[in-house]
Amino acid sequence: MSYIGILITYVFISNLILSQFLGLCPFIGVSKDLESASGMGFAVTFVMTIASLVTWMVYHWVLIPLNVEYLQTVTFILTIASLVQLVEMVVQKYSPALYKALGIYLPLITTNCGVLGIALININQGYNLMEGFMAGFSAGLGFMLALILMSSIRVKMQTERVPKAFKGIPIAFISGGLMALAFMAFDKALLTNLIG
Amino acid sequence: MEIMRILLGILFTLVFGGALGMGLAVAFRKFSIEKDKVVGDLENALPGLNCGSCGYAGCSGYAEALAAGTDTDLTKCKPGGQSSLEAMGEILGVAVEASATKMVARPHCLGNNEKALKKYEYAGLQDCRAAMNQFKGFKQCEYGCLGLGSCIKVCPVDAISKTGDGLVKVDADLCISCGNCVDICPTGVMKMIPFDADYYIACNSKDKGKDTKGNCSVGCIGCKICEKKFPEGAFVVQDNLCVINYDEKDRDETRAEAAEKCPVNCIVKI
Structure with a gap:
């Protein structure tokens, strides 16, 4: 599959949040305003890209030679959690500006199921290293897209008269569901039409 | 042979996790920055x-x-x-003044739905600032508490709640005197007073006495009875509104007498 195909697939067709329903905590928790949504989006994209690379390496260069592929979920969680910690330390040391922008979101991502999800998807789809890298990056972009769309909706919703029982999280989930419904319009047929 | 596979899995996870942990510990040594x-x-x-x-x-x-x-x-x-x-x-290493009594926020208004007359029925956005934009609020008195609770939304410790009859109240024990509610209140009815104050003037109306009386049955009409008859109570009437000088402490008895004499009963014990 071409890299453009992977990009379109993970941003629109198999959007992590809106069609695979992974990583819903930040989708609800950090989508209150545009600033934090984009900050979280960038942080997730960053981590997903690196995590895709590293988990691919761990799977193909450590798990397969040792014949323990069945431990992939456990090892990926360990890998991603320590990776995020490491990245946080490195960024804090060498790029305080980047740390100020992403720092507070990084610890939130250590156990994000979206990151683990894309790592496992890479393995299941049998991607090579570069395809995995692209898939991680695109999934991050798709995550950011969903988060930013959601945050604009929620900002608008603050001034709407929402029935009391639906205020806050419930109405956010309902709007998220409607958005997911809209994203169902992107399917494999779109991809074949676009790039044949 | 199966037992070997299980043991291998356990061993691998231990070694792998341990290696990552060690790696992080080393990295922490290397990358940690001295926090001031x-x-x-x-x-x-x-x-x-x-x-x-x-x-x-x-x-x-x-x-x-x-x-x-x-x-x-x-x-x-x-x-x-x-x-x-x-x-x-x-x-x-800086000397600090030993001053600053704890201040708490308190809405200076008793004009609830029964006591204060309305200009019109408000059905817009449930926010005091929005209501204030429309003919300076829906109460005839433009200084009173609108009770829609803009202050409740900005209070970081949930010390403010609605009374249910068109006003808000502050739980003084919870109040951390951050002043957010004072800043957001469009009518200025939310004011800071000392935590240990015993009496406060439950009105914010700067209208003339006659107008205040027409708008609300518990508004301060600026009659100056408290100021003139009870000089010990440290009442000051400015702009048709009585305020208490809280710097003068321990005037409870005089203030209690003044509260009885107040024709509109807006000197209120806390």
Whole structure:
């Protein structure tokens, strides 16, 4: 599959949040305003890209030679959690500006199921290293897209008269569901039409 | 042979996790940056509520500014009060004044749905600032509490609640005197008074006495009875509105008598 195909697939067709329903905590928790949504989006994209690379390496260069592929979920969680910690330390040391922008979101991502999800998807789809890298990056972009769309909706919703029982999280989930419904319009047929 | 596979799995997970842990420990040694001790101490001295009333994003922001010397005003933290002021002074080696009684917010209005007359029925956005934009609020008195609860939304400790009859009330024990409610209140009816005050004037109307009386049955009409007959009570009438000078303490008895004599009963015991 071409890299453009992977990009379109993970941003629109198999959007992590809106069609695979992974990583819903930040989708609800950090989508209150545009600033934090984009900050979280960038942080997730960053981590997903690196995590895709590293988990691919761990799977193909450590798990397969040792014949323990069945431990992939456990090892990926360990890998991603320590990776995020490491990245946080490195960024804090060498790029305080980047740390100020992403720092507070990084610890939130250590156990994000979206990151683990894309790592496992890479393995299941049998991607090579570069395809995995692209898939991680695109999934991050798709995550950011969903988060930013959601945050604009929620900002608008603050001034709407929402029935009391639906205020806050419930109405956010309902709007998220409607958005997911809209994203169902992107399917494999779109991809074949676009790039044949 | 199956048992070997299980053991291998356990061993692998242990070794792999251990290696990552060791790696992180080494990396921490290598990459850790010395956090300024002063900043850490200051953060501990601050209450950690991150209410933002100091003007910084949170307690850590204020601590950093103080440590860096870009800000020299130690009194910006309202929730911390005296104890955190002293602690910060000690850390920075600055003498601090032993002053600042704890202040709490209180809405100065008793004009509930029954007592205050309305200009019109308001059915718009449930927010005092929005209501204030429409003919200066839906009450005939433009100084009173609109009771839609803009202050409730900005209170970081949930100390404010609706009374159910068109006003709000503040739980003085919960109030951290951050002043957010005072800033957001469009009518200015929310004011800070000392925590140990016994009486307050439950009205904010600066209208002339006759107009106030027409708008609301519990409004201060500026009759000056309290000011003239009870000079000991430290009442001052300005702009047709009585205020208490809280610097004059321990005047409870005089103020109690004045409260009885007030024709509209708006000198209220807390």
